[in-house]
Amino acid sequence: MGWNWKKMNSAKKSLIRRGAVALVAYEVMWAVAFLWVDRAKVEGPMLWVPAALTTLPVVGLIWVMARYLAEEVDEFHRLLVVRCLLWGTAAVMTSVCFHGLLQLLGWKGNWSAGVELGMFFAAMLVAKLTYRVQNRVPADADAMLGSGGAR
Amino acid sequence: MSVCGTTTPASRRYQQRMLVTMSLYLAVTLGVVTIVKHAHPHGWLLYAIALVPALPMLAMMGALGVYLQEEKDEYIRLITMRSLLAGTAGLLAVLVVNDVLRSISGAAALPAFTSWVLFFVVFGVAQAVQTIGNRVRDDA
Numbered sequence: 001m002g003w004n005w006k007k008m009n010s011a012k013k014s015l016i017r018r019g020a021v022a023l024v025a026y027e028v029m030w031a032v033a034f035l036w037v038d039r040a041k042v043e044g045p046m047l048w049v050p051a052a053l054t055t056l057p058v059v060g061l062i063w064v065m066a067r068y069l070a071e072e073v074d075e076f077h078r079l080l081v082v083r084c085l086l087w088g089t090a091a092v093m094t095s096v097c098f099h100g101l102l103q104l105l106g107w108k109g110n111w112s113a114g115v116e117l118g119m120f121f122a123a124m125l126v127a128k129l130t131y132r133v134q135n136r137v138p139a140d141a142d143a144m145l146g147s148g149g150a151r
Numbered sequence: 152m153s154v155c156g157t158t159t160p161a162s163r164r165y166q167q168r169m170l171v172t173m174s175l176y177l178a179v180t181l182g183v184v185t186i187v188k189h190a191h192p193h194g195w196l197l198y199a200i201a202l203v204p205a206l207p208m209l210a211m212m213g214a215l216g217v218y219l220q221e222e223k224d225e226y227i228r229l230i231t232m233r234s235l236l237a238g239t240a241g242l243l244a245v246l247v248v249n250d251v252l253r254s255i256s257g258a259a260a261l262p263a264f265t266s267w268v269l270f271f272v273v274f275g276v277a278q279a280v281q282t283i284g285n286r287v288r289d290d291a
Contacts, residue, residue: 062240100263
């Protein structure tokens with residue numbers, strides 16, 4: 001049940017490839033936005049332009065997941081990805097609610113930017129690992145399934 | 152959840168669960184604000200109290216997860232999955248714009264209930280758009 005590139009189906013390979021591109025694009029856009037604002041001294045409503053541009057790779061990442069869900073033929077794997085997505089979204093909603101409520105209740109602190117997005121990926125990763133451990137098939141069962149001995 | 156004007160047993164159960172969790176969320180939030188207003192807690196107690204309204208919110212997402220597992224109609228499940236993706240995309244897009252603005256111009260963080268409202272509004276709109284887009288005429 002290890003991470004084996006050769007044994008992965010094409011939908012999962014595409015998900016990993018496209019996801020990696022989206023994440024790299026996000027990092028690049030973030031750096032470009034900062035450089036642009038720093039060099040060009042962008043101010044006022046123009047600040048929305050670099051902010052909106054940085055959003056594109058994140059929306060792209062969700063599109064990558066949508067493509068995966070459309071391409072994946074294994075219903076079980078599709079359900080697991082949707083569950084991981086739910087955990088990620090729940091983590092984002094919880095963190096925004098917690099932070100906002102703390103400020104509403106008089107807390108003077110402020111979380112650094114990017115915490116919520118980090119929570120999203122961390123929750124998705126933890127959910128994925130948990131489901132992998134939970135649904136582990138013992139090696140001997142794998143072998144029996146491979147030989148057609150067990151159903 | 153009614154998609155294409157149809158309600159399934161799973162969607163009825165989902166609606167009931169959402170009604171309970173939403174009522175719980177409102178009650179808990181009001182309770183928390185009242186407690187803080189009168190007792191003025193701070194430190195770890197304040198953190199703990201601020202975390203409580205997140206629990207019904209998690210329960211709402213749990214209800215959505217259970218619904219996706221219970222729903223037998225493949226098509227309705229697909230529409231719900233797409234709406235979930237749209238809701239998440241909308242939420243993350245707004246968060247990233249806010250993150251960048253906070254980093255480069257010191258803008259304020261999103262208010263407490265934005266994420267919840269935003270997610271379910273986009274979720275509902277996505278569902279409505281798909282339902283209208285896939286409407287079959289009576290004579291078809």
